[in-house]
Amino acid sequence: MDTVAIVGVGLMGGSFALGLRAAGFRGRILGVSSPRALEAALARGVIDEGLPLKQAVPAADLIYLANPIDRILEILPEVARLARPGSLTTDAGSTKVAIVDRAAECFRGSALFLGGHPMAGKAERGVEAAEAGLLRGAPYVLTPASGVLPKRPAVRSFLSWLDRLGVSPIVLSPHDHDRIVAFTSHLPQLASSALASVVLENTRDPAERAVSGGGLRDTTRLARSAFDLWRDIVLTNTENIDCALSAYIEKLQRLRTNLRATVLKDEFERGAALLDELSRPS
Amino acid sequence: MDTVAIVGVGLMGGSFALGLRAAGFRGRILGVSSPRALEAALARGVIDEGLPLKQAVPAADLIYLANPIDRILEILPEVARLARPGSLTTDAGSTKVAIVDRAAECFRGSALFLGGHPMAGKAERGVEAAEAGLLRGAPYVLTPASGVLPKRPAVRSFLSWLDRLGVSPIVLSPHDHDRIVAFTSHLPQLASSALASVVLENTRDPAERAVSGGGLRDTTRLARSAFDLWRDIVLTNTENIDCALSAYIEKLQRLRTNLRATVLKDEFERGAALLDELSRPS
Numbered sequence: 001m002d003t004v005a006i007v008g009v010g011l012m013g014g015s016f017a018l019g020l021r022a023a024g025f026r027g028r029i030l031g032v033s034s035p036r037a038l039e040a041a042l043a044r045g046v047i048d049e050g051l052p053l054k055q056a057v058p059a060a061d062l063i064y065l066a067n068p069i070d071r072i073l074e075i076l077p078e079v080a081r082l083a084r085p086g087s088l089t090t091d092a093g094s095t096k097v098a099i100v101d102r103a104a105e106c107f108r109g110s111a112l113f114l115g116g117h118p119m120a121g122k123a124e125r126g127v128e129a130a131e132a133g134l135l136r137g138a139p140y141v142l143t144p145a146s147g148v149l150p151k152r153p154a155v156r157s158f159l160s161w162l163d164r165l166g167v168s169p170i171v172l173s174p175h176d177h178d179r180i181v182a183f184t185s186h187l188p189q190l191a192s193s194a195l196a197s198v199v200l201e202n203t204r205d206p207a208e209r210a211v212s213g214g215g216l217r218d219t220t221r222l223a224r225s226a227f228d229l230w231r232d233i234v235l236t237n238t239e240n241i242d243c244a245l246s247a248y249i250e251k252l253q254r255l256r257t258n259l260r261a262t263v264l265k266d267e268f269e270r271g272a273a274l275l276d277e278l279s280r281p282s
Numbered sequence: 283m284d285t286v287a288i289v290g291v292g293l294m295g296g297s298f299a300l301g302l303r304a305a306g307f308r309g310r311i312l313g314v315s316s317p318r319a320l321e322a323a324l325a326r327g328v329i330d331e332g333l334p335l336k337q338a339v340p341a342a343d344l345i346y347l348a349n350p351i352d353r354i355l356e357i358l359p360e361v362a363r364l365a366r367p368g369s370l371t372t373d374a375g376s377t378k379v380a381i382v383d384r385a386a387e388c389f390r391g392s393a394l395f396l397g398g399h400p401m402a403g404k405a406e407r408g409v410e411a412a413e414a415g416l417l418r419g420a421p422y423v424l425t426p427a428s429g430v431l432p433k434r435p436a437v438r439s440f441l442s443w444l445d446r447l448g449v450s451p452i453v454l455s456p457h458d459h460d461r462i463v464a465f466t467s468h469l470p471q472l473a474s475s476a477l478a479s480v481v482l483e484n485t486r487d488p489a490e491r492a493v494s495g496g497g498l499r500d501t502t503r504l505a506r507s508a509f510d511l512w513r514d515i516v517l518t519n520t521e522n523i524d525c526a527l528s529a530y531i532e533k534l535q536r537l538r539t540n541l542r543a544t545v546l547k548d549e550f551e552r553g554a555a556l557l558d559e560l561s562r563p564s
Contacts, residue, residue, distance in 0.1 A: 119495045139493050170493060177493070183484045184494035188477060188501040194533045195473050196553035202465045202529055206559050211421050211452060211459070212466035213401040217560050218500045219470040223553030230550060238541050245538040247484055249531055251476045256527040259520050268512060271478035271505030277488050278499050 001157045002027040005060035007053065007075070009033040009041045012092045012118060013066030014130025016165075017046045022132035023164035030056040033127075041127045057082035062158060065091035069232035073102050080106035080113070088154035090116045094181070094229070096143040096174040098236040104145050112154055115143040115174060118167070119185070123224055136166035143174040182240030186233060187248060190241070192222035283439045284309040287342035289335065289357070291315040291323045294374045294400060295348030296412025298447075299328045304414035305446035312338040315409075323409045339364035344440060347373035351514035355384050362388035362395070370436035372398045376463070376511070378425040378456040380518040386427050394436055397425040397456060400449070401467070405506055418448035425456040464522030468515060469530060472523070474504035 004020065006013040009031040017029050031038055031047035038050030057063055057079055065072050065079065072093050080103070083089055089112065093099050096115045103113035120138035122129060140162065142149065149155055149171055162169055172180070199216065203209050209216075234241055255267060286302065288295040291313040299311050313320055313329035320332030339345055339361055347354050347361070354375050362385070365371055371394065375381050378397045385395035402420035404411060422444065424431065431437055431453055444451055454462070481498065485491050491498075516523055537549060 119493065121495060138495065141493060170489075172493070180485060180490050180493045183481050184491060184498050187480070188497045190534070190537055191473060191477050192497070192501055193549050193553040194530065194537055195470060196556040197549045198469070198526070198530050198533050199465050200552055200556045202526065203462060207452075208458075208462050209466060209556070209559060211401065211423060211454070211462045212560075213403060213420065215470045215474070215504045216466050218503050219474055220553065220556060220560070221500050222497045223550070224557040225550070227550035234541050242538060242541060244480070244484065245534060245541075248476065248480050249534050249538065251480050252472070252527055252531050252534070255472055255476055256524060256531065259516050259524060259527075267475050267479050268505070268507070268509035270482055271475040271502065274478040274482045274491070274502060275506040277491065278494075278502070 005030045005056040007032040008067035014127035015134035018132035019165045063089040083111035085110040095236040096177045100174040117141040140167045142169045147173045182244045187244040196220040196223035287312045287338040289314040290349035296409035297416035300414035301447045345371040351375045365393035367392040377518040378459045382456040399423040422449045429455045464526040469526040478502040478505035
């Protein structure tokens with residue numbers, strides 16, 4: 001792997017590039033992004049050169065698509081046309097069925113596509129916030145359309161770099177990925193935004209909302225997420241999210257109608273069991 | 283203020299006692315608790331002496347009730363009978379109407395009662411987890427039945443110690459307190475427990491739940507709270523909590539029926555506004 005093209009040089013694309021460098025990658029890193037992002041990326045040494053998509057993709061062994069989902073869906077046909085034989089295109093989008101399906105329509109021959117979802121993040125966005133260690137230890141899902149990783153040199157090379165980045169990929173089918181993250185990621189996001197909104201609407205002023213502890217801050221922290229990223233997530237995983245919201249609403253209704261009964265105890269104990277699991281060192 | 287009786291020497295009572303000591307209190311600190319808690323409190327130097335309620339309360343200028351709510355409600359009549367003229371009894375219960383109403387029935391003459399709610403906490407419980415600095419900077423609500431702090435020497439003395447503990451009390455009526463915390467504290471707790479429970483029920487195994495980021499951990503952190511404390515909260519603030527759950531369910535239903543529409547954008551932006559407010563240094 002000599003040349004990598006990062007398409008969308010923001011928090012995630014920039015962190016992948018910085019991670020590669022820190023892990024010893026000596027090849028060229030090309031960036032495809034807005035002039036402002038390219039300037040910032042060059043200034044931070046995240047990329048070696050900014051190029052248009054048309055020039056960067058054909059030059060690369062690994063094409064890393066780190067744009068918002070709707071942009072990835074939009075450029076996939078062009079990336080597939082431009083990608084050279086033997087290259088690997090992968091992405092960092094938060095939903096996988098729509099992207100992997102679109103890629104299956106476009107990629108032909110020996111230019112491969114493999115969907116990915118690095119589950120790392122932070123509140124800040126943009127290449128200015130990128131960190132070499134952002135992906136280290138975070139779940140990184142790979143979603144081959146067939147459910148099994150292709151045994152091809154470009155995939156083996158990508159996996160070995162992920163390994164050097166401190167990432168142990170989890171292989172899932174695109175459908176399993178989208179079903180799971182609807183509950184483990186998208187539902188917490190919507191629950192958090194809705195909670196923040198309800199608290200704002202039902203308290204009179206900041207002085208009342210200051211009557212709160214760390215619990216409110218933690219449960220509403222995700223409400224800071226940018227809407228434009230989440231719009232794409234909701235639009236490309238609508239059915240699973242609808243199902244997750246429905247289960248959550250049913251659960252809350254059950255709590256509400258049983259506020260005076262012992263069913264509440266069962267929910268607390270079940271909740272605590274998840275916490276024990278999440279806090280166990282993996 | 284020469285003698286303080288801590289009734290219920292756990293995390294909160296123990297932290298108040300340690301805070302007093304660290305702030306320079308030279309008087310006696312008596313503890314009323316289980317033999318096991320008293321032993322641990324004596325070993326850590328949290329209290330000077332363990333005594334039965336009957337002996338500790340009449341000896342104290344300040345009686346600090348830090349038991350669970352149902353226990354506070356149970357012992358209030360006896361504490362009121364035992365408290366000496368000029369003394370102040372206060373509490374650390376998380377709901378205030380039930381406790382302040384009960385106290386109003388019991389306290390007569392110059393022995394005063396003033397409800398309180400220190401909004402600090404941590405995951406661990408018991409006097410072993412107590413910290414001198416736990417209350418520092420945390421919201422501490424005082425809820426005089428009349429809505430105004432009584433101008434009595436015992437109250438002035440308590441306020442001056444709170445000040446030395448780094449606490450600036452917020453004065454609210456018991457009803458306003460319970461209405462507000464239903465949204466800022468009790469709803470986040472129930473939303474978190476319900477979320478943890480739904481995620482557990484709708485994923486297949488720990489491997490699937492490991493496909494998650496910090497968002498799931500943050501939004502479900504509260505699900506670790508002990509049920510016995512929350513049972514009392516729910517039982518003594520049922521109507522406000524019912525109202526908060528109802529508003530939350532309605533909001534989630536609105537999100538669900540509008541997953542493809544722009545209403546979602548409004549919720550995200552409203553949610554982000556709360557976050558900006560909570561993160562501003564107070």
